[in-house]
Amino acid sequence: MDTFDPDDIATINSAAALAEELVSNHYKMSASQWLKRRYDIRTLSDLDPGEIIHGPFAQIIRYEGHRRDRSLGSSAYDFYKICLQDHTILTALAQYRQLQLSPFILYIVTHELIHIVRFTRFLQQFDAAPEDRLAEEKRVHAMTHQVLAPVRVSGLADVLEFYGEWRIPYDGMRQQQNIS
Numbered sequence: 001m002d003t004f005d006p007d008d009i010a011t012i013n014s015a016a017a018l019a020e021e022l023v024s025n026h027y028k029m030s031a032s033q034w035l036k037r038r039y040d041i042r043t044l045s046d047l048d049p050g051e052i053i054h055g056p057f058a059q060i061i062r063y064e065g066h067r068r069d070r071s072l073g074s075s076a077y078d079f080y081k082i083c084l085q086d087h088t089i090l091t092a093l094a095q096y097r098q099l100q101l102s103p104f105i106l107y108i109v110t111h112e113l114i115h116i117v118r119f120t121r122f123l124q125q126f127d128a129a130p131e132d133r134l135a136e137e138k139r140v141h142a143m144t145h146q147v148l149a150p151v152r153v154s155g156l157a158d159v160l161e162f163y164g165e166w167r168i169p170y171d172g173m174r175q176q177q178n179i180s
């Protein structure tokens, strides 16, 4: 399967940093708040076989962690891994020539971060029924559009148009056994 090259990874890192900033601002979270410590972004070369899927551009894996320091209060926390599917993203870039990697990743990561914010705020259940997931998927795409509409990034308008017409299949989501 095709994987991102080092130039792609550099592009992805800066697009993901912008996505994090936009989502933090939108939900009025300070830099010291949870977002940075609650998720991680991985690409295909770092994924386990179970984290690789075919169809969606990304899969979110939720881990339940337990803090060792019980004096801090709540000892259980969730950690999310955004697993980018290089092969599917690269295929889409080859197929839809109007798409560019940087704004495409900006959209994908913004979208996944909005999912994660909503899970952590209990606005949506991670393991919702399929019909609820589809409704949530539409809501999260609408919110992604709302967050990105005012952003001036080259090629972003083409990505928004692409997603305006094509909003299926929804992302993979999997619960992984606990980490500690």
Ligand SMILES: [Zn+2]
Residues within 6 Å of the ligand: 111, 115, 137, 140, 170, 171
């Ligand atoms: Zn989604």
